[in-house]
Amino acid sequence: MSFFSALFYDKVMKYTEEACLIEWRRTLLENVDGNVLEIGAGTGASLGLYPKKASLALYLAEPDQHMRMQLEQKLHSQSNIKATVLSCSTEHIESDDDFFDYVFVSLVCCSVKDVDASLQEIKRVLKPTGRFIFLEHVAAEPGSSCYHWQQRLNFMWRHVADNCHLNRTTEQSIIDAGFVIEDIQYEKMRKMIAVVQPTIRGIARIAP
Template structure:
């Protein structure tokens, strides 16, 4: 059940908070092997320049950042995960890596300071998605891009979507504010992004209500 694992740490807590921090990599291993590692590799291969990753967790993306990344900022609010993140970062080919403990709603960085922002399995559990996307838009340079991989709401009217809507109020309390039914693609467009690449696919070996995913690139539109 990978979304419980990922998002108990980013929300307001939850009954499994301390457990999942320590066992995250083990609990996610099957889903990483079945699809996530391949998706991460493909998404990050063209990333370059100054990059911010929000909700970096234990560092599942680190090995896939190419040497064209000149400065990488890894933002992770939970100390236990951040400690694991530092260990993995120490094995990276990248030499300029810094760390931040800021929340997703309070991104550290000047306006227009990053070429890319990366979020992977983060947006479903942030407290205020609109604010998070506003912050990402703010710190991106003109024409900069958000690289995203998120689990999302199923198609409206489908049986899966009905179950997502029914179970989200309970799941949020158990799993650190994780929403089964967030319409993240629509939120990106409303926040001033143009989606230039998108793929929709099932997250294999995960629990059924979190299987619908989107991944791709959203470009900052300048007003």
């Protein structure tokens, strides 16, 4: 991301955050505890939504230097939130195996270079009893007009939106990676252009 994209990211997302994302993030994160990794943490949109528990150790990974700078500034200004900031990507997570109780991604799987490698890494760093929490925008229902436009616009969108894909089938990727989805909700992201509206959010565990 460019310096300016990172600088204005929160302003661009403000209305969508207020319309739905804050509420979705809060609900998804309300029970997290132990070692928690948010990967692709961006500017820290979820920062204030983690439970305030002494037993929660928060790790925030963000590979993009400009987004990470915004994240670190937000952390400084919210001195009640303690977190360890990492610069690794989903494809190469700086962690021992079986370390995290929870891994959280939001609006990240659309942009990673390699979805399958990312999900394998998330599996590697999760404890066998851990949970993977996701909130992602995804491909619309095949045959719908939204799906048609996602296919048509994807190439251009990827180039203007930092490798963000409009048409990823992330739910299937999560299952193919060896997770069992325990809970999933499908909802349109409000105050967002139509091709980015379809979302999934939920919780998965590693298949036995």
